[in-house]
Amino acid sequence: MLNINDSITKLKSIGEKRAQLFSKLGVNTIYDLLTFYPRYYDDLTNPVNIGETLPEQKYCIKAKITAPVAEHRIRKNMVIYKTKASDGSGSVNITIFNNKYAAASLKMGSEHLFYGRVTANFLQREMSAPEVLPVSEQIIRPVYRQTDGISSRIIAYAVKQALSDAEIHESLPEDIIKKHRLTNIKEAYKNIHFPASQGALDDARYRLIFEELLTMQLGIKLIGQPKSELNAPVVKIDYTREFFDKLPFEPTSAQRRAAAEAVADMQTGVPMKRLLQGDVGSGKTAAAAAVCYTCIKNGMQAAFMAPTAILCEQHYRSFLKFFRGTGIKSALLLGSATAKEKKIIYEQLATGEIDFIVGTHALLNDNIMFRNLGIVITDEQHRFGVEQRASLISKGQNPHLYVMSATPIPRTLSLAIYGDLKVSVLDEMPPGRTEIKTYCISSAIRERAYNYIKKHLDKGLQAYIICPLIEQGEDESLVSAEEYAEKIRRTSFRNYSVGLMHGRLSAKEKDAVMNAFAKGDIQLLVSTTVVEVGVDVPNAAVMLIENAERFGLSQLHQLRGRVGRGEAESCCILVTDNKSETTKQRMKIMCSTSDGFVIANEDLKLRGPGEFFGNRQHGLPSFKIADIIRDIDILKTAQHEAEDIIKRDNTLSGALYVQLKSNVEALFEQVGIEALN
Ligand code: ADP
Numbered sequence: 019m020l021n022i023n024d025s026i027t028k029l030k031s032i033g034e035k036r037a038q039l040f041s042k043l044g045v046n047t048i049y050d051l052l053t054f055y056p057r058y059y060d061d062l063t064n065p066v067n068i069g070e071t072l073p074e075q076k077y078c079i080k081a082k083i084t085a086p087v088a089e090h091r092i093r094k095n096m097v098i099y100k101t102k103a104s105d106g107s108g109s110v111n112i113t114i115f116n117n118k119y120a121a122a123s124l125k126m127g128s129e130h131l132f133y134g135r136v137t138a139n140f141l142q143r144e145m146s147a148p149e150v151l152p153v154s155e156q157i158i159r160p161v162y163r164q165t166d167g168i169s170s171r172i173i174a175y176a177v178k179q180a181l182s183d184a185e186i187h188e189s190l191p192e193d194i195i196k197k198h199r200l201t202n203i204k205e206a207y208k209n210i211h212f213p214a215s216q217g218a219l220d221d222a223r224y225r226l227i228f229e230e231l232l233t234m235q236l237g238i239k240l241i242g243q244p245k246s247e248l249n250a251p252v253v254k255i256d257y258t259r260e261f262f263d264k265l266p267f268e269p270t271s272a273q274r275r276a277a278a279e280a281v282a283d284m285q286t287g288v289p290m291k292r293l294l295q296g297d298v299g300s301g302k303t304a305a306a307a308a309v310c311y312t313c314i315k316n317g318m319q320a321a322f323m324a325p326t327a328i329l330c331e332q333h334y335r336s337f338l339k340f341f342r343g344t345g346i347k348s349a350l351l352l353g354s355a356t357a358k359e360k361k362i363i364y365e366q367l368a369t370g371e372i373d374f375i376v377g378t379h380a381l382l383n384d385n386i387m388f389r390n391l392g393i394v395i396t397d398e399q400h401r402f403g404v405e406q407r408a409s410l411i412s413k414g415q416n417p418h419l420y421v422m423s424a425t426p427i428p429r430t431l432s433l434a435i436y437g438d439l440k441v442s443v444l445d446e447m448p449p450g451r452t453e454i455k456t457y458c459i460s461s462a463i464r465e466r467a468y469n470y471i472k473k474h475l476d477k478g479l480q481a482y483i484i485c486p487l488i489e490q491g492e493d494e495s496l497v498s499a500e501e502y503a504e505k506i507r508r509t510s511f512r513n514y515s516v517g518l519m520h521g522r523l524s525a526k527e528k529d530a531v532m533n534a535f536a537k538g539d540i541q542l543l544v545s546t547t548v549v550e551v552g553v554d555v556p557n558a559a560v561m562l563i564e565n566a567e568r569f570g571l572s573q574l575h576q577l578r579g580r581v582g583r584g585e586a587e588s589c590c591i592l593v594t595d596n597k598s599e600t601t602k603q604r605m606k607i608m609c610s611t612s613d614g615f616v617i618a619n620e621d622l623k624l625r626g627p628g629e630f631f632g633n634r635q636h637g638l639p640s641f642k643i644a645d646i647i648r649d650i651d652i653l654k655t656a657q658h659e660a661e662d663i664i665k666r667d668n669t670l671s672g673a674l675y676v677q678l679k680s681n682v683e684a685l686f687e688q689v690g691i692e693a694l695n
């Protein structure tokens with residue numbers, strides 16, 4: 019018997035050469051092969067009556083040959099064979115190209131399966147080049163992701179060998195299998211590749227998805243677990259009221275409630291783990307500042323991590339304003355700081371001279387030590403992985419964690435991504451916000467939109483134009499920010515000052531552009547999505563977004579949130595020439611609601627989690643079979659089970675969990691975290 023961790027070259031059908039091709043598919047071991055799940059299946063088990071087939075759809079039919087095969091030589095290398103087949107409900111003309119072997123099997127009166135597209139020609143149905151299979155092949159057939167030189171058939175053959183030659187041990191404890199009535203692992207592998215029936219396939223999928231999600235949830239819980247309980251820094255006195263009283267505006271009741279919820283958590287001595295959700299502009303920063311202020315006044319240091327330099331700078335400015343006259347010493351740490359600047363900051367963090375630091379990933383540097391880090395705040399669009407938060411947290415003695423997010427996601431999902439955290443919601447907007455009118459237009463009437471923008475610029479207001487790319491790339495249909503700015507400077511906007519902003523500018527250049535825009539020296543800013551989060555220029559009243567179909571709805575909503583921050587009535591113009599139904603539907607949602615929660619939910623539904631969270635930006639391991647949105651019910655079950663397991667054995671050290679533990683480790687190795695230690 020082969021071991022599941024053996025190389026696939028131990029299988030008879032796979033030599034060195036083929037193994038190299040398999041490696042391109044990420045398949046190196048027998049385990050990789052067994053978990054290389056089919057992309058979809060051809061269901062040949064239920065042949066359809068010919069009389070019920072509709073044109074232009076793919077079917078499996080089971081029919082007898084009713085006419086002798088006629089052979090026509092079309093060209094030198096092209097022979098076509100024509101015949102007719104019938105199943106009693108109707109008949110279909112069959113055409114086979116060049117395949118002498120298939121044609122020879124089509125004897126008068128013999129019965130076969132034909133799998134392919136049905137077309138209709140003057141009421142007579144036809145199948146052109148169908149797959150011809152023996153009647154015994156009425157199976158659910160796996161279809162795999164292929165690569166050059168490796169067909170689905172070759173993969174299926176190798177999997178069959180693996181199933182018969184390798185020793186497959188159960189990975190889940192017996193009681194869990196019983197409790198959830200799971201198929202055992204061997205059956206599950208067998209049926210995920212070669213389903214005996216639709217029911218067997220469903221059971222296999224359930225078992226494998228459950229196991230994958232359980233493994234993920236165990237990892238998240240183990241990473242997020244405080245090393246020892248009940249020794250988090252304690253907030254003794256609540257200073258949030260003192261903080262709010264100093265603000266130039268009246269906090270919303272949602273902001274007061276959120277701050278109070280956080281403070282209550284931090285009074286218990288257990289590390290807080292809380293998510294602060296609120297739509298764009300709901301005032302998350304002020305709420306978070308109240309929480310920080312309270313921690314700092316209680317003698318702790320606070321660290322605030324944001325994904326981009328622009329965002330950090332802006333938060334830093336806001337906090338300086340919030341903390342003015344309080345004696346709190348704040349600092350900003352970006353990757354672009356000089357070695358000397360960094361050294362000073364590191365020293366002052368270690369001595370405790372700095373109370374509050376804002377920074378990018380630069381905060382994760384190994385040389386950074388805090389004297390008394392009491393709270394970690396992250397502001398993110400799912401840009402920080404579990405391991406990055408964990409890494410910052412490890413710089414303190416069980417500090418509190420406060421995660422800010424503008425994208426509301428279902429409770430189960432936030433648990434899946436952030437671990438076991440509580441949620442505060444800012445469900446109320448500060449007063450005086452006006453609705454941002456949103457329109458969708460085609461590029462044909464772009465000039466009219468330009469005139470509309472000019473009218474605003476002439477009134478002393480400002481505007482953004484967002485493009486999906488920095489420079490012109492392969493995809494000619496996409497508008498690049500660089501060329502765009504150049505062009506409108508020469509043409510439509512030659513009498514205005516046009517600025518250009520994109521992620522490849524240096525931090526200094528970005529600063530200069532942002533400052534010029536904030537001061538009003540730049541009237542019209544052409545930009546990529548770097549302005550997406552946080553940027554706050556209240557005098558900007560119009561935003562035009564090119565290739566709007568390219569952006570996710572939540573991203574469009576974030577972008578749109580850059581206008582409508584001042585007194586003036588604001589508007590957002592989405593430009594797209596994409597005519598697909600999905601695009602139409604998505605644009606309609608954007609034009610009809612300004613509720614970020616509704617938009618995020620639609621976005622999730624329309625795009626699925628992969629795109630929604632961006633390319634693995636959520637920092638979770640990638641899944642082989644599970645989909646955390648589609649499988650949200652299984653995710654819930656897995657969450658409960660993970661909780662139960664952790665309650666019984668919070669390090670997974672028991673003999674029962676040996677296999678499970680090593681699976682958790684393997685899963686999280688991909689994202690570079692040691693889940694267990
Ligand atoms: P978010 O991060 O939730 O998008 P911000 O915290 O950036 O929102 O707040 C947006 C703007 O609203 C900021 O200029 C902020 O100073 C202001 N603001 C926050 N809370 C209030 C409030 N209660 N009343 C008036 N303005 C507020």
Ligand code: MG
Nearest residue numbers: 299302303552
């Ligand atoms: Mg913000």
